[in-house]
Amino acid sequence: MQDNDPMAAPRSSLPAVPAPLEAGLGLRERKKIRTREAIRQATYRLVQEQGYDATTVEQIAEAAEVSPSTVFRYFPTKEDIILSDEYDPLLADAIRARPADEPPLVALRRAMTDVMRLLWEQVTEEVGVRLRLIRAVPQLRARMLEGMDTSTETLLPVLAERSGRPVDDFELRVVVGAVMGALMQALFDWVDRGGTDDLSETVDRALEVLERGLEL
Amino acid sequence: MQDNDPMAAPRSSLPAVPAPLEAGLGLRERKKIRTREAIRQATYRLVQEQGYDATTVEQIAEAAEVSPSTVFRYFPTKEDIILSDEYDPLLADAIRARPADEPPLVALRRAMTDVMRLLWEQVTEEVGVRLRLIRAVPQLRARMLEGMDTSTETLLPVLAERSGRPVDDFELRVVVGAVMGALMQALFDWVDRGGTDDLSETVDRALEVLERGLEL
DNA sequence: GAAAAAGTGGAAGTCACTCTCAAAAGATAG
DNA sequence: CTATCTTTTGAGAGTGACTTCCACTTTTTC
Numbered sequence: 442m443q444d445n446d447p448m449a450a451p452r453s454s455l456p457a458v459p460a461p462l463e464a465g466l467g468l469r470e471r472k473k474i475r476t477r478e479a480i481r482q483a484t485y486r487l488v489q490e491q492g493y494d495a496t497t498v499e500q501i502a503e504a505a506e507v508s509p510s511t512v513f514r515y516f517p518t519k520e521d522i523i524l525s526d527e528y529d530p531l532l533a534d535a536i537r538a539r540p541a542d543e544p545p546l547v548a549l550r551r552a553m554t555d556v557m558r559l560l561w562e563q564v565t566e567e568v569g570v571r572l573r574l575i576r577a578v579p580q581l582r583a584r585m586l587e588g589m590d591t592s593t594e595t596l597l598p599v600l601a602e603r604s605g606r607p608v609d610d611f612e613l614r615v616v617v618g619a620v621m622g623a624l625m626q627a628l629f630d631w632v633d634r635g636g637t638d639d640l641s642e643t644v645d646r647a648l649e650v651l652e653r654g655l656e657l
Numbered sequence: 658m659q660d661n662d663p664m665a666a667p668r669s670s671l672p673a674v675p676a677p678l679e680a681g682l683g684l685r686e687r688k689k690i691r692t693r694e695a696i697r698q699a700t701y702r703l704v705q706e707q708g709y710d711a712t713t714v715e716q717i718a719e720a721a722e723v724s725p726s727t728v729f730r731y732f733p734t735k736e737d738i739i740l741s742d743e744y745d746p747l748l749a750d751a752i753r754a755r756p757a758d759e760p761p762l763v764a765l766r767r768a769m770t771d772v773m774r775l776l777w778e779q780v781t782e783e784v785g786v787r788l789r790l791i792r793a794v795p796q797l798r799a800r801m802l803e804g805m806d807t808s809t810e811t812l813l814p815v816l817a818e819r820s821g822r823p824v825d826d827f828e829l830r831v832v833v834g835a836v837m838g839a840l841m842q843a844l845f846d847w848v849d850r851g852g853t854d855d856l857s858e859t860v861d862r863a864l865e866v867l868e869r870g871l872e873l
Numbered sequence: 874g875a876a877a878a879a880g881t882g883g884a885a886g887t888c889a890c891t892c893t894c895a896a897a898a899g900a901t902a903g
Numbered sequence: 904c905t906a907t908c909t910t911t912t913g914a915g916a917g918t919g920a921c922t923t924c925c926a927c928t929t930t931t932t933c
Contacts, residue, residue: 469879469930476880497919508882513921545873579803586802587795593842604873609849614842615863616871622838623831626809630830647831654870655832657761657820685899685910713888724913729890 477515479505484522485570493523493578520584523574529595532556536599545604549596549620550648557641569636576632589621623647693731695721700738701786709739709794736800739790745811748772752815761820765812765836766864773857785852792848805837839863 466474483504487496498519502509516522535552543551560568575581596617601608627647631640682690699720703712714735718725732738751768759767776784791797812833817824843863847856 467931472930473880498921499919509920510883510922511881514880517921519920546871582806583799583803586806587799589838590798590802590841600873606873609846611843611846611862612866613873614846615839615866616873618842619835619839619867619871622805622841623835625806625838626830626834627827630825630827633825646827650828650831651835651871655762655835655867657816657822657829657832683900688899689911714890715888725889726891726914727912730911733890735889 476505476507476511480507480512480515481522485567488523488574489570493574493581520581523571523581524584524588528556528560529592531559532592533595533599536596536603541603545600546616546620546648546652548603549600550645550652553624553648554641554645557644561640568640569632572628572632572636576629586625589625593617593621620648620651623651692721692723692727696723696728696731697738701783704739704790705786709790709797736797739787739797740800740804744772744776745808747775748808749811749815752812752819757819761816762832762836762864762868764819765816766861766868769840769864770857770861773860777856784856785848788844788848788852792845802841805841809833809837836864836867839867 480501484496484501487500487504498509498512501519501522502512505512512522516525532552535556536548539548539552575585593614597614598608600617601610601613604613606613624644624647627643628640631638631643696717700712700717703716703720714725714728717735717738718728721728728738732741748768751772752764755764755768791801809830813830814824816833817826817829820829822829840860840863843859844856847854847859
């Protein structure tokens with residue numbers, strides 16, 4: 442029992458992927474995926490019905506038909522049940538996939554809107570629910586912001602490579618920070634506007650503002 | 658008993674001011690200030706000795722010679738003992754104090770470096786300790802980021818006025834978000850570099866990058 | 874089919890945080 | 904300066920997230 446936390450969840454700022462295809466996996470793995478999904482579903486349902494704070498882990502456990510201790514085996518914290526996802530590597534790949542002669546910021550923008558579009562197509566509804574929750578519950582907002590910091594660390598090496606700068610370059614870091622900050626506000630603005638129109642377009646507009654040089 | 662939480666602490670992303678002058682206040686007020694300061698001091702000391710998680714509120718209460726319930730009367734959460742400050746209004750004023758013909762971003766940069774310089778002169782040591790803690794403890798980092806979001810909301814109306822845009826203007830929001838994101842990474846970079854050189858200069862350099870248009 | 878590995882539930886414990894209430898201390902009116 | 908009113912405090916009893924530990928069951932492996 443080397444690895445006593447075999448299902449630790451990566452953290453980021455975007456919704457979780459839908460259940461991966463249960464292909465060619467042992468019974469154990471399939472069950473794990475289902476349990477994980479059951480907990481997540483139960484959580485979303487209960488939280489929408491009763492609110493985040495009013496929903497206890499015990500209730501979640503009961504609804505997902507597992508014990509409370511199992512809930513914590515799958516997710517390190519209650520917050521993570523809602524916040525965990527695995528989009529950072531997706532975004533990193535999307536950037537790497539852009540033509541090498543594209544300037545870093547443009548590549549980042551295109552990659553990001555691509556990923557957003559994908560997201561939007563796959564899990565439209567959940568994106569809205571999640572972002573609305575995050576906007577409303579301070580604890581979740583704080584944690585999402587931490588996720589953005591994590592994303593920053595993921596993105597740094599990728600953009601360092603593309604721009605030919607060292608990973609710990611001051612300007613690079615500042616620029617990535619600016620992008621994340623801008624992105625966040627764009628997402629919030631989208632939620633405040635009702636969260637109905639195309640998310641990827643909102644993101645694209647935000648990053649365009651940065652490219653044009655932050656004129657006001 | 659209208660106001661049952663008379664000492665609620667404003668939140669932001671910068672260190673707390675040193676104990677305000679206890680001028681012409683009743684005994685009651687003076688005691689409150691001292692209690693608040695005692696709690697804060699005790700917390701800083703214990704946290705540096707034992708680490709953040711290892712320090713319980715009970716210990717803090719004991720060291721500050723108050724009851725645990727009193728600690729929570731003064732600070733809404735343990736995190737706030739370290740994070741609470743009142744710098745947002747200071748920054749807002751500093752911006753308003755800039756000449757009206759200065760472009761918004763320039764005014765913001767100058768105001769911010771001014772405030773940072775002031776901070777640096779007044780509470781050099783605490784700034785370092787605080788930022789190092791924030792960098793190291795995930796919970797605090799998350800909460801600080803939430804503080805940046807709060808700061809964003811404070812700054813928005815001020816910059817809206819200066820730029821002649823509505824407060825809910827999309828581009829405005831994105832730009833302020835970008836500034837805060839950049840600022841944060843600049844602070845982290847400063848901590849990582851040892852936190853010894855001039856903080857206001859670091860901040861100034863970061864905002865310069867934004868003004869120049871995020872080239873990489 | 875038996876041993877090994879992995880996953881689960883249950884119980885007991887810690888700690889942040891809330892609520893309530895009565896006692897203490899400071900402000901205020903006469 | 905004393906009686907009263909108001910604010911602040913501490914004590915105690917919760918709640919709920921999270922941890923740790925252990926015995927038990929289920930899958931995998933040989």
